[in-house]
Amino acid sequence: MSTPTHGSNKIPCTLIPGDGIGPEIVEAVIQVLDALGAPFEWDRQAGGMAGIAVGGDPLPYATLDSIRRNKLALKGPLTTPVGGGFRSVNVRMREEFQLYANLRPAHTLVPGGRYDNIDLILVRENLEGLYVAFEHYIPVGDDPHAVAISSGVNTRSGAERIVRYAFEHALQQGRKKVTLVHKANVLKALTGVFLEAGKHIAKEYEGRIECDDRIVDACAMQLVLNPWQFDVIVTTNLFGDILSDLIAGLVGGLGAAPGANIGEKAAIFEAVHGSAPDIAGKGIANPTALLLAAGLMMDHVGLTDQARALRKAIDGVLNTDKVRTGDLGGKASTSEYANALVHRIGSAG
């Protein structure tokens, strides 16, 4: 995907500070990216409760328009308004920008947890499958919910597109293997077409990237017993939703988990966690997940050296300097942690 650049050679990027801890962690991320010399030109836009406050919509038109223009966004967490009949911002963005790929890497940051040396990437199809939610009830007698019916939709083109994305990402990241995860033994059509399309695409990468496949339930067990056998996993929407949380659990939860939503019309990068209202405004939130999301964004636009430098600085600060925020057992504030990263980046340069 080409990214528009201005005369200044800066990369324009929509920046949504978001709600709760969003503005605090976004500020830390900007400080660290500045220290790296990452050439982004930030286009700040409102979203979530902040969007409702400004224009009565959690996803204001100006924000959508900015993403449409820049094709790139870094998004803080948004509080989901309770009541008010607002549609999910994430679903609206997925549809609007055809964000077909959800990328969720899981990488051990702090050794000594239940699993060490985890380094997995999960690629989830984001637009099709059972999550199209073509659902209805059939009433029987006086029970309006006597029968519930749901249809899933997987297309060959959608399956080929997501599998191709997974292989291209594997190549770009120097990975060795892609595992296709399905349930083609039972859902022979719905997930059979995914497996069939996946095996077809895999042929194009023969000799460069290995390919195998797993049935989703067996895959879940194997991820718990021996996660190191996997490298890149690609799967359909529902299975991807479940397995991406599973692999976040392998590296100690959502606290440091980044996510990317990639589409033809835009790519949106965010932390997996929410707006953490319980600690908002206290200056103690961990910005690592959003930093890692910014790292994925730099990889995406070809700033791979800076992305690598960012990950190296995070590792150094967490494991050598042992500067950690409270959620990782440390005492550092958000800004102390950000300053430690800036210091490391400065001394590495």
Ligand code: NAI
């Ligand atoms: P949450 O992820 O905001 O918080 C869960 C727990 O993790 C809390 O104890 C929180 O303090 C802690 N936590 C989360 N991020 C942290 C960080 N960076 N550093 C330190 N601790 C952190 O989930 P919750 O409470 O269920 O949701 C809060 C709001 O966020 C809701 O309105 C929810 O809808 C929204 N949300 C938005 C998401 C998004 O915009 N992508 C994703 C998930 C939730």
Ligand code: MG
């Ligand atoms: Mg989920």
